[in-house]
Amino acid sequence: MKNRKRMTVAVSLTLIVLFAFTFQAQAGETYKLGLSLAITGPTSDAGDPYSKGVEDYFNYVNDMKLLGDDKIDCTIRDDQYKTDVTKRNFEDFLDMGIVFYLNYSTGSTMALKKDFDEEKMPTIPASFHAGNLEGSTYIFLPIATYSAQAIGLAEYIVKNHKGDTPKVAMYIHPSAFGRGPVSDVEKAVAAGLKMEIVEVVEHGTDLDNTAMLQRLKSKGVQYIISQTIQSPVATMLKDASRLGLIAKTFGEKGKITFLGCHYTGGNDLVALAGPAAENFFWTTSYIVTSEPGPGTDFQLSLAKKYGRDEKTANSHNYINGAMVAQVASECILRAKKKGLKITKESLYEELLAMNGANEFKTVTTVGPVTYSKTDKQGVDTLQLYAVKNGEFKSVGKPFIPEYTGKIK
Amino acid sequence: MSTNRWLATGNYFTSYRDEQRIFFTHLDRTIFTFFLSLLFVWPLLFAVSNKYMLVIDNILIAIVAIIGLNIVTGFAGLISIGHAAFVGIGAYTVASFSRTLGDSHVIITHAWPLMIILSGLMGAIFGAIVGLPAMRLKHLYLAIATLSFQMIFSWTINFLEFFNQGQTIPVSRVFWFTGKLDRDEHYLFWYYVLLVVVVLSGFMVRNLLRTRYGRCLSAVRDNDRAADAMGMHPGLTKVYAFGLAGFFAGMAGALHAYVYRGAGFESFTLHHSITYLAMAIVGGLGTLNGSFWGPAAIITLELQVETLAEHAGQIFPSSWNLATALKPFSFGLVIVLFLMFEPRGIANWWRIVRSYTKLWPFRY
Numbered sequence: 001m002k003n004r005k006r007m008t009v010a011v012s013l014t015l016i017v018l019f020a021f022t023f024q025a026q027a028g029e030t031y032k033l034g035l036s037l038a039i040t041g042p043t044s045d046a047g048d049p050y051s052k053g054v055e056d057y058f059n060y061v062n063d064m065k066l067l068g069d070d071k072i073d074c075t076i077r078d079d080q081y082k083t084d085v086t087k088r089n090f091e092d093f094l095d096m097g098i099v100f101y102l103n104y105s106t107g108s109t110m111a112l113k114k115d116f117d118e119e120k121m122p123t124i125p126a127s128f129h130a131g132n133l134e135g136s137t138y139i140f141l142p143i144a145t146y147s148a149q150a151i152g153l154a155e156y157i158v159k160n161h162k163g164d165t166p167k168v169a170m171y172i173h174p175s176a177f178g179r180g181p182v183s184d185v186e187k188a189v190a191a192g193l194k195m196e197i198v199e200v201v202e203h204g205t206d207l208d209n210t211a212m213l214q215r216l217k218s219k220g221v222q223y224i225i226s227q228t229i230q231s232p233v234a235t236m237l238k239d240a241s242r243l244g245l246i247a248k249t250f251g252e253k254g255k256i257t258f259l260g261c262h263y264t265g266g267n268d269l270v271a272l273a274g275p276a277a278e279n280f281f282w283t284t285s286y287i288v289t290s291e292p293g294p295g296t297d298f299q300l301s302l303a304k305k306y307g308r309d310e311k312t313a314n315s316h317n318y319i320n321g322a323m324v325a326q327v328a329s330e331c332i333l334r335a336k337k338k339g340l341k342i343t344k345e346s347l348y349e350e351l352l353a354m355n356g357a358n359e360f361k362t363v364t365t366v367g368p369v370t371y372s373k374t375d376k377q378g379v380d381t382l383q384l385y386a387v388k389n390g391e392f393k394s395v396g397k398p399f400i401p402e403y404t405g406k407i408k
Numbered sequence: 409m410s411t412n413r414w415l416a417t418g419n420y421f422t423s424y425r426d427e428q429r430i431f432f433t434h435l436d437r438t439i440f441t442f443f444l445s446l447l448f449v450w451p452l453l454f455a456v457s458n459k460y461m462l463v464i465d466n467i468l469i470a471i472v473a474i475i476g477l478n479i480v481t482g483f484a485g486l487i488s489i490g491h492a493a494f495v496g497i498g499a500y501t502v503a504s505f506s507r508t509l510g511d512s513h514v515i516i517t518h519a520w521p522l523m524i525i526l527s528g529l530m531g532a533i534f535g536a537i538v539g540l541p542a543m544r545l546k547h548l549y550l551a552i553a554t555l556s557f558q559m560i561f562s563w564t565i566n567f568l569e570f571f572n573q574g575q576t577i578p579v580s581r582v583f584w585f586t587g588k589l590d591r592d593e594h595y596l597f598w599y600y601v602l603l604v605v606v607v608l609s610g611f612m613v614r615n616l617l618r619t620r621y622g623r624c625l626s627a628v629r630d631n632d633r634a635a636d637a638m639g640m641h642p643g644l645t646k647v648y649a650f651g652l653a654g655f656f657a658g659m660a661g662a663l664h665a666y667v668y669r670g671a672g673f674e675s676f677t678l679h680h681s682i683t684y685l686a687m688a689i690v691g692g693l694g695t696l697n698g699s700f701w702g703p704a705a706i707i708t709l710e711l712q713v714e715t716l717a718e719h720a721g722q723i724f725p726s727s728w729n730l731a732t733a734l735k736p737f738s739f740g741l742v743i744v745l746f747l748m749f750e751p752r753g754i755a756n757w758w759r760i761v762r763s764y765t766k767l768w769p770f771r772y
Contacts, residue, residue, distance in 0.1 A: 040717060040735075078718050080735070083576070083674050084466070085714075092459040094591075111576035111672055118591065131575075174566070176575045 028069025031332055031342050033058075034077070034093030037104035037126065041080035043229060045268060046317045047104060050126055051076050053321025054102060056306040061329045067336065072329065074102075083108045087115075094119060099344045100328045106132065106177040109139065122331075122348040124324045124378075128262065129180045133376045140351055140371055142324050143285035143379040144401075146177070147184035149261040150225055151193075152283050152382045152401035154185055157223050157259070158195050161251050166195045169221045171236065173228035174202040181227050181261070188403035203232045209239040217245060217256065226260035233264045233280075234272035241276035248279060250386075257281065266316040270390055277387045281395070285365050285379040286323070289314045290391035294363040319364050327351075327369055327378065330360050366398040417767055428618045430611075447603055451596055461595035463711065465667050468602035469660050470703030474687050475609050475696075476656025480535075481685070482694035483617070484649035485629030486542055487551045490558035491684045494654045496676030497534045498527035498661025500565065503577035503671035507570065512580040520582045520666060524605070527662030528655040535654020536647050543643035558678050565673045574673030579665050598667045605663065606700075609656060613696055616652075625649055629694075686743050692755025701754035706742075713738045 035054050038047035058072045075093065079085040086108035093101060101116070103109050103125040109132045116123045116138045123139050125132060130145040144152070150170075157166050170185065172178035182200055189195060198219050201212060213236070216224065226233050237258060240246050247255035258280050260269075265282030267289075273280075287295035302322060303313030312318050331350040332342055340346040351371045354360050359368040367381025380400050385392040414434045421427045431437040456464070477491045502523050506516050516523065534557075541553040566574040581589050582597075589597050616622040624645045627635040632642040665671040683706065691702020717734045750756060 078714070080714075083672055084668065087668060088459055088462050091462055091595075092457065095457045095459060107575065107672060107674055111668075111670055114578050114669060176573065179573060 030071045030073045032096050032098045033072060033074040033100045033328060034098045035074055035102040036077045036079045036086045036089035038081035039078040043081055046263060049312045049315035049318040050321035052308060052312055053318040054325045056302050057322040057325035059306060060302060067333060081105055083111045099342055100347050102324055121344050122351055129177060131180055141377045144377055144382050146227055146261050147181040148401050148404045149283050149382060150181035150185050150227055151188050151403045153225050153259045154188060154193060154195060155401055156384060158193055166222055167198045167220045168195050168223045168225060169198050169216050170200045171224050171226040172202055178227050184407060187407040191403060191406045193403055209236045213240055213243060213245055223257050226264045229263050230269045230272055233260055234269055237273040237276040267314050270387060280387045282385045283382045284316060285382055286316050286319050287364055287366060288316055288392045291394055298363050323364050326362055417770060430614060451599060458595050461599060465595055465598050465602055467703050467707050468606055469663050470687060471606050471700055472609055473657050473660035473684055474699040474703055475613055476653040477684055477688045478699045480649045480653035481688060483625040486646055486649060488554045489551050489681050490554035491657055492676045492680035493558045493561035494531050494535055494657030495661040496561055498531045498658030499665040499671035501527040501530045502579055502662045502665040506579045507577050511578045517580050517583050524659055524662040528659035531654035531658020532651045536651035539647040539650025542646040542650060558681055576670040576672035578670045602663060690746050690753055692753025695755035697758055698753050698755035705754060
């Protein structure tokens, strides 16, 4: 009797163990990814929605079983825009055994460039600085570089300006992030782009730009291209509005037309600058929610599914984050379909193969994502937007700047 | 001197030489040796992740820097709010060689001990130059002079193309007898290097304080006119205090560049100078062991607040910006609380513990 009881216990325990292992095997694999970014501190107004975009898209992949039983586990860490903390986070992620890394700032991407190469870690940063790609093998930018964006805006100025050579000023962030495109725009001018760069202004934390605007006006500047974040642009636009300097139409004589790259625009700018944001021209590779379409529908439904507030749902940085998560998920999916083991090496190869017939089409960008050994810039296409009645509306068709190829 | 060389329940000094001893009893020496051995042995017994090893390395780097700050501000009483700039001088000395010769040049990768000393010397030169106004300036005016050095440093690094306009200048991994260090060895290797530097620096300063030059620092701090009347040279003392502080800061900077494998402007801002001051205050100004307590306490606090802020950010709406506010708030609060309730810093708690154990079982 006693033996029988023991036997029953042993058999049931064995069954439990077997069941547990079988269940585990059926549960699929978990792929670890890491994201370090500024959820708090400087630039967190962009970092916060970006992190939510990444988080929501990976949750969406897991919930919708886009990878079958396999799951993505992306650890998101706040680095407060400090490179030292990013470094620490990255070391932690490496110890966790990540197969794909998402980074954020220009400074930390440049600082960790060697680590990415040494670890052969495919990395997509939120920074579109062209310098990230110099001397790097494993960094892939999600969309066109800041340089391409600034050159795209410069080309638009040259094409649509009436009269003599347009006089342009650049208003930039006092860092590598801001300075990056200046030399490339200068190269484009040297290569034949007919415009004059009158002055490059590195902004500080000034709350009043009156003197700067008056100085630029006195020098005959008609266009200001901004490469910074939204708040200094909003301050400048408000001052320009107060001084009556904002052009009501593109290139209006005697006034200034304001233009900016990806991180200068979006709904946050409209919220910060109010009516002064009217007629601000902005370029990015993302589709914005003020333009109806499948991209907007997807963005809003994703945000709604995960209970995001309206501000986050409509942020271009939310979809910016979701898009890099899309690219990472797509790499995993493609490698899985080929029956490859999901490793950083196989995902790197998948990124390199993302071109031609294998380009990745996503509804949230204005062009396909393409990568190769010589092209580490994801979406090459840009869309120009302008604020009309408090909303960003498309201006013309998506385009690829001509001079980016000419200055290489 | 007590007849029992192991335990001395009180002070038995009969000469100045007795009072100047580094270890008062055999027990002190044994405990110190045991503790030091423990610091060398524990990483071999317990596997620590690279993340935490980096944190520990960071604490040790800060200790080297604070030893310097304590000389100038603690022992000599000269306020310096540009200490991060001196650390930056050290880091950018290594970075300049890296930029000029290439980051994998043998001088960078093989002659790294030389680079660390050279960086210290560069820090000392800049320290002595910045210390020159100290011959004429005091208190708030001197603080402004050191602040202006921080500003000049910021501008120079941020705008000069040679310094990559503040972007990180890479520094390659170094070589040891076993060959080029790989990622798994990197932080552990630098832990040992840092530990050696910290121990040597500690003994250096301890010995300095036993000499007339060390006593000059305290004399000038307490009353420079009286020190002058006693035959000391207050001006020279102030300049060499700044020079010495610059030397330790420069070494800390070089070590930072090697550990982080690069030098970028972000690590040497005014905010870092204030953080160094906070470390010195929390640790205990004018005490050697305060230089160890302060960095350990502040960096640990930062880590804990970071974790707390991360959790707070998940619970509370982001519009509250609670997570952003938490760090500066807790940092400020700790400094204020220490200034109000324990201006002598953690070092004083250590002193109380030591005197209690020394007198035990007697109360006095």
